[in-house]
Amino acid sequence: MRAAGRSVRTRLRDRVAASDPGLLRLVAGLRTVGAIALALAVLALIGSDVTHLVAGAMAAMVATFAIREKQRGPQAVTLALGLPVALASVSLAALLSSRVVIGDVFFVVLIFCAVYGRRFGDRGTALGLIGFQLYFVSLFVGATVSGLPELYLSLTVAFACSALVRFAIVPATPAGVLQRLRQAFRARLAQLISAQLDLLEADPDDIDKVLEDLREGTARLHETALMIQTRLDDNTLDESTTRLVQRRIADAEIAAERLGLLLLTARSARRADTLTLHLPGAPLPSMGRMPGTDEATGLLRRDLAALRELVVRPPAEARGTALSHLRNRLLGYRDEENLPAASPAAQDVFRGIGETARAVMGLRVALDGPQDESDDSPATTRSREELDAEDAAIDAGEAAADEAEPTGLRRPTTRAAVQVAVGSTLAIVGGEMLSAQRWYWAVLTCWIVFINTASTGEILVKGYRRLLGTVFGVVAGIVLAGLVGQHTWTAFALVLVFVFAMFYTAPLSYTLMSFFVTAMLGLLYTLLHTYSASVLLLRIEETALGAACGVVAAALVLPVRTDSRTDELLGTVLDRLTDVTEGAVDQLSGGPAADLLDRSRDLDQALGDLRAATQPLTHPITPMRARRDTARYVVALLETCAYHARSLAATAELLPTHPSIAADPRLRGAVRRTVRNIGAIAAHVADPGAATEVETGPSIASLLEYDAAGVPRYGRITGRVLRHLERLDEAVTGLARPLGVPVAAPKR
Known part of the structure; x- marks a missing residue:
């Protein structure tokens, strides 16, 4: 029963790891929700009113998601610098709230500086984001000079709670993230082998669906490999270990993709084109049953299942001779004399299984350390010797030379800063025509559509997605506001749910993220007693205006066309x-x-x-x-x-x-x-x-x-x-x- 329970937990863990590599989305959501919940609890205990609860919650959210560094030390420094930046931002917003023209000019300058700060790396990006977002928060809650002391207290509590959650309650070290990404790579590799097993057994009429799963599995495995390679640069591993892990990840990815091609070729009348695995709708060769005897097909089915078992079985459950027997049999296919009697195409598949098993063994050694060698066959021993020789030959190599960066207005950060400043100016003018109180929604949208975009087309698509999510979010906000009414803590609980959903879905769908943001804002308006259907409808108008201003600025000011x-x-x-x-x-x-x-x-x-x-x-x-x-x-x-x-x-x-x-x-x-x-x-x-x-x-x-x-x-x-x-x-x-x-x- 204990073994069965472990097996269920292992399958569940692998499924979660494959769906969220490194648990990056889960950690981001939990950190943000934890920081907000803790800030709300502390502020409630000291008797803050609803306005400062909302300000503290939004500040905790900003202080959590703005930090981009991977190492804990730089994160702490950026968070410490972020608090005075936040205090200065809300102070200036409160001081300039009654001076419309000067306040608008300063807001545009702040936006320019925040975007330009991205050229200084993750810290410059984070501080610019904190400065802009906290200025926005002060406008949202209607900050005044007389209310600044309480607002300072809310921000200080929010940043302290964000630090506590980040470093103590939901910690995430580079080594831990890398370990979870490795687990995700294993899980996605196992899923790809399962798709290959389905390809072996699929009826000709079902081949399109199976090939779609094969393409998706190949793409997801490659995505995880790239994530691991990126994280290796930020880890504390030595150069040789880093290159070893990188090498074994690449070997496993290439071997698994090649195995899929060999299976596709074996089921085709001619050699399969690699393009079939990368282009949906690519013309398929005529597909039939596996050539040769049913016995050969049965052996392939058995060995693909064994290969998947080698991948998914964690080191703690790999004791005994059963797994060693599977490994020895699969590695034996690397020798011609061990290939079963089958058609040449099927024999190629057996060879591919042997090479993939070798890559999996190398991956296990690189990620989990030395393995038990007592039950090795001669083929396994030879494969280990090859891997050991490769490991010994790995060298740190030379550092790549830095490429010359463009200067002046050709520098991407400078160009984006000018574009956002112009777009924000248009958004301020148009937004104040729509509403003298909530014009800042247009500016926020204009700002957001420029984040992580580099061409007019990308800005247009992002603006469209934000508008679509906002429209559906407004409908949800109207419904929820009617249901929640004036139940303050019920509303805050729903806000936490939406914040988690917002961060969990952000890498998957920008439209979904915009939906959750807008629904959350509807609840916040309810808490601030400023909710009405007209306010949420105004948000749609301001969002459309901000997106349009962003597109106009990108198209007319130092444009970078998609072509x-x-x-x-x-x-x-x-x-x-x-x-x-x-x-x-x-x-x-x-x-x-x-x-x-x-x-x-x-x-x-x-x-x-x-x-x-x-x-x-x-x-x-x-x-x-x-x-x-x-x-x-x-x-x-x-x-x-x-x-x-x-x-x-x-x-x-x-x-x-x-x-x-x-x-x-x-x-x-x-x-x-x-x-x-x-x-x-x-x-x-x-x-x-x-x-x-x-x-x-x-x-x-x-x-x-x-x-x-x-x-x-x-x-x-x-x-x-x-x-x-x-x-x-x-x-x-x-x-x-x-x-x-x-x-x-x-x-x-």
């Missing part, structure tokens, strides 16, 4: 793709070792930035359907290119220690055309008038042909490298058509 932004990021992705491909092939050809892990991570981050920047083009409401499909197709092709480049880099990293991989100088020639084509596409993106073209020619797969004596020209590992090069070359050539790059006819 320009995506072209710039596309050029960066192509440059990073060239770096990874050239570095990997050069190392596989016998060249010096390069820092391929960092290059691969830079490629993934650049591709993530491009994916985010294309959201205005791929949004469902966009009227330009052809352009939307083109953007999705280009991003999917680039994801395909990145997968093959990462696979090449992972194979190149094995070269110094893997006995079955040898450098081959002929690989340099195989990649020249691909690199030239990437450069031609990048030149066309930078200058559409440039005279560039993409070259085509004999397939790289021709290098895999047998020689006259019937002996393979390359070994199995080198053949895999060439297949990655071939797929990369095909994907790069495929980029030419949607991007309008001429394709030269093959030379005879």
Whole structure:
């Protein structure tokens, strides 16, 4: 019974970890709700009225979510500096409340400084956010000079409660967050293997649904890998350990994605295109049952389930010989003589299972330390020796050189500060025409739509989502205000629920977050005795006005159009793709070792930035359907290119220690055309008038042909490298058509 209970708890824990990697959303929600609840309790005990309860609650919320640093020391310093900034902000708001023009001018200057402060990193961002939001809070509660002492007390209590919750009640150290992200990676890897098992067993009529789950699982695993790589930079691990974890995470991700492709190929009449895993709606090859005997299919089903068990079983439950037996059997598939009798495509799947099992074992060693080796088979022992040799070869590498940043108005923070200042000025003028008391809602919306956006299109989409969430939030606020009435603590309890929901859903849906914010504000208005349906309807009008002012400012003042932004990021992705491909092939050809892990991570981050920047083009409401499909197709092709480049880099990293991989100088020639084509596409993106073209020619797969004596020209590992090069070359050539790059006819 105890074992069954542990199993249920483990499954529940893994499900939660997979849905919220690192529990980052849960921690953010609990911290904010805890800080607000504690501040309300303390203020109630000292007899504060409802107005100062509301001010304290909002200040506690701001003091909690504004802090961005990962380490506890910098967090404490920023929080300590935030209190005097908050006190100065509310003081100036109260002093200037009766001087309309001067107050408005100061508010615009404050907004400019708050946005410009982002250039100074997380601390500058946090202090600017605190200064702006607390000015807004003072306007919201109607702060006066005579009421400043009580307001000071509320803010001091709020910041103290925020610090107590952050550092004592709901602590989150970088090491703890990283540990939870590792658990999330395991859980999502297990989910991806489950989707692959479904692919093995699915009827041909159900293949579309299974492939959608496979795509989602692959994307979610990659998302978690990127989160871990980002957190590794902020951790206190030494360089070698950091690179070891990064390496094992990358190995497991690549092996799992390759296993999915091999399964898809085995069920297809021909080799599956990698694009199928990255582009919804991609044309599918004809799908049938697994080739070969039912016995081979049954073995695959058994071994995929065993692989999933290896992933999900925590170290504390991995004792005994059962798990060792599963591991030894799966690792045995890395030897040709242990492959079951099956079709060549099915045998490739067994090989893929063996390689994935090796990656999982390396992941366990990197994350959980040394494992029990008493029951190792010869195949397992050899795999351990390979992993140990790779670990010993890992070097910290050289630090990347800092890139030159733009200056003046070309600097993103300066440009955004000017844009927000102009948009806020328009919002103040228009907002005061709508309401002399609540004009600041328009300014708040204008401010928010500029946060974490970099182009006019992104601002337009964010403004639309905020307006949509606000409309539904107003309806909910009207209903809740009627139900709650004047029950103060019931209203505060609902406020806490909405605050938690707001922070928990923020990374998932900006519309949902806006809904919860607006519903919460309806309750706060009820508490302040200023609620009416007209007030909430006015919020919709002010929100629409603020969003419109933000879009106008972004479009007319130092504009960064979506096309320009995506072209710039596309050029960066192509440059990073060239770096990874050239570095990997050069190392596989016998060249010096390069820092391929960092290059691969830079490629993934650049591709993530491009994916985010294309959201205005791929949004469902966009009227330009052809352009939307083109953007999705280009991003999917680039994801395909990145997968093959990462696979090449992972194979190149094995070269110094893997006995079955040898450098081959002929690989340099195989990649020249691909690199030239990437450069031609990048030149066309930078200058559409440039005279560039993409070259085509004999397939790289021709290098895999047998020689006259019937002996393979390359070994199995080198053949895999060439297949990655071939797929990369095909994907790069495929980029030419949607991007309008001429394709030269093959030379005879």
